[in-house]
Amino acid sequence: MRTKQELTAAIRRDRKAALVINAGSRRGREHCERARARLVAAGFDLLGTYRTDRPGQLEESVAAAADLKPDVLVVGGGDGTLSTAGRLLAHRDIALGLLPLGTTNNFARTVGVPLDLDDAIAVLTQGKVIDVDLGIAGERRFTNHVGVGLSADIMLRTPPRLKRVSGRLAYPLTALALLGRHRPLRATVRAGDTTHELVTHQLYVANGGFHAGRPITADADADDRLLVAYPVGGATRRGLIRATVRNAATGHRRTLRDEPFLAVRELWLETDRPARVEVDGELCGTTPIRVGVDANALRVMAPADSRDR
Numbered sequence: 001m002r003t004k005q006e007l008t009a010a011i012r013r014d015r016k017a018a019l020v021i022n023a024g025s026r027r028g029r030e031h032c033e034r035a036r037a038r039l040v041a042a043g044f045d046l047l048g049t050y051r052t053d054r055p056g057q058l059e060e061s062v063a064a065a066a067d068l069k070p071d072v073l074v075v076g077g078g079d080g081t082l083s084t085a086g087r088l089l090a091h092r093d094i095a096l097g098l099l100p101l102g103t104t105n106n107f108a109r110t111v112g113v114p115l116d117l118d119d120a121i122a123v124l125t126q127g128k129v130i131d132v133d134l135g136i137a138g139e140r141r142f143t144n145h146v147g148v149g150l151s152a153d154i155m156l157r158t159p160p161r162l163k164r165v166s167g168r169l170a171y172p173l174t175a176l177a178l179l180g181r182h183r184p185l186r187a188t189v190r191a192g193d194t195t196h197e198l199v200t201h202q203l204y205v206a207n208g209g210f211h212a213g214r215p216i217t218a219d220a221d222a223d224d225r226l227l228v229a230y231p232v233g234g235a236t237r238r239g240l241i242r243a244t245v246r247n248a249a250t251g252h253r254r255t256l257r258d259e260p261f262l263a264v265r266e267l268w269l270e271t272d273r274p275a276r277v278e279v280d281g282e283l284c285g286t287t288p289i290r291v292g293v294d295a296n297a298l299r300v301m302a303p304a305d306s307r308d309r
Contacts, residue, residue: 001093004129004308007299011071011095011129015044018065020085022077023053027101031117035076035099038121044074062088070094072124072301078102079144083280086134086298087141095129095299107143107280110208110222111302124301130308131296132222135207138289142279143222143298145211146291148269149202150182150240152276152283184235186272191229191264198260200231201240205267205291215251217261223309225295229262229269266292 002010010016019036023029032051039046047068050061058077062085065073075085076099086107089096100108100115111132113120134141187203189196204211206228209221220228232247233240256263267290274286302308 004131004299007071007093007095008127008129011301012125014071015042015125016071017044017046017074017097017124018048018050018068018070019046019074020050020052020058020061020065020076021099022058022075022081022101023051025077025081025101025103031076031099031101035074035117035121038118039074039124042121042125044124058084059088066092066094072097074099074124076101078281079104079106080281082107083141083143083282086143089299090134090141090294090297092299095301097124097301104210104213106145106210106213107208107222109210109213110144111300112306113302123303127301127303128306128308129299130223130302130306131299133207133225134294134297135205135227136290136292136294137205137277137279137284140279140284141294141297142207144206144208144280146205146289147202147278148187148204148271148275148287148289149185149200151202151204152278153182182237185275187231188270189229189262189267190270191262191267196262198231199235200233201235201237202232203229203269204232205229205269207293211251212248214248216247217254217256217258218252219255223296223307225265225293226256226263227265227267227291227293228256229264229267229291230260266290 021032023032036049047070048065052058052061072095074097079102098108098113099120113123137146184199184201186199206216207222233243270288277284
């Protein structure tokens with residue numbers, strides 16, 4: 001395994017890359033050919049180009065691209081796409097290059113990669129390799145978050161066409177449609193010797209620093225060896241709406257020391273009834289579930305001035 005500095009030098013010198021684009025992501029189909037052309041124009045030697053159009057194809061494409069042994073594997077898509085790529089590239093001598101083409105692009109925001117395509121490609125040519133943590137939900141690694149409660153139902157019900165047309169608004173629109181019949185969960189979170197019990201419509205466990213395109217707190221990121229568990233509101237639907245608005249408006253001003261955040265390395269989550277779990281926007285079983293941290297598991301191309309612990 002090369003050092004991060006050696007891998008950065010190889011990417012800048014040799015430009016040996018592979019490209020995977022999820023055409024099913026919000027902007028994937030629109031930018032697929034443009035992304036390939038921009039990478040070639042930037043001097044990258046594309047060992048392989050893969051476009052995925054249907055469920056199940058993404059993992060095969062990322063695995064095939066990784067087998068070509070590029071120095072950087074460039075992946076275009078949303079958080080679910082990048083989470084899949086991150087899981088498959090964990091602890092490998094390949095850097096993940098991000099083209100944020102999804103709806104909320106939380107992982108790209110956490111790492112500091114710009115959402116504009118040309119600016120994101122500039123990070124690949126001028127940036128550096130850093131390593132970030134991955135979360136582990138059960139046996140599944142993830143980049144950004146685990147959601148239990150309403151968010152999992154939203155992921156099940158949000159139409160793909162609505163995401164393409166409305167972007168980030170697709171999720172609150174779907175939430176409003178589902179909220180009237182959603183029942184709150186009684187959740188128990190065990191972390192070390194402490195136990196926290198709460199009643200809420202929604203609970204998140206975050207590895208990254210952003211949710212729904214907004215900061216979770218001013219000091220949460222994907223390179224601090226910590227998970228951040230927090231409910232959104234309490235037992236009432238009105239409380240959920242108020243907390244959602246407050247989180248979006250004030251996340252950048254809060255810290256991990258504030259309530260209701262619980263910053264830990266590992267936790268066990270149970271609910272009073274089996275509840276769906278979504279991992280970076282993909283449904284992934286039901287509660288109970290263990291969530292932990294895989295420290296410095298993934299190498300990512302980030303801006304040259306990025307902090308790297």
